[in-house]
Amino acid sequence: MVTRLNIPDEFRYTFKRLINLVPYKQRNDRHTQKIVLLYLKLGGEKLARQYIEVLKSDLRENKDRTETLEKSNHAGNLLPDPNSSEDEDSEDED
Numbered sequence: 591m592v593t594r595l596n597i598p599d600e601f602r603y604t605f606k607r608l609i610n611l612v613p614y615k616q617r618n619d620r621h622t623q624k625i626v627l628l629y630l631k632l633g634g635e636k637l638a639r640q641y642i643e644v645l646k647s648d649l650r651e652n653k654d655r656t657e658t659l660e661k662s663n664h665a666g667n668l669l670p671d672p673n674s675s676e677d678e679d680s681e682d683e684d
Contacts, residue, residue: 595623601630608635611642613649 597605608626609617616622622645629638 595620595627597627598631601627604635604638605630608638608642611639613646616645616649 605627608630609623612622612626625641626638629641
């Protein structure tokens, strides 16, 4: 069931402007929209912008972490496994 977010008229323009600052993948996320609206109502545009900056920094950190893991996995695949030896393979065949 899709519930429509009820945005008061006094916040509608500011909310639309702020939601365009949210990273693209999270713009349509209902939870993110609710939090932006809540911060807008409780603390104003400044607090909502701070939340959006936190979203952006989390996204950057996750992206950096993922890239680092991918690089380390790729580098690990290029190096021989120190725990394995060719002798183990020949024992399995016997």
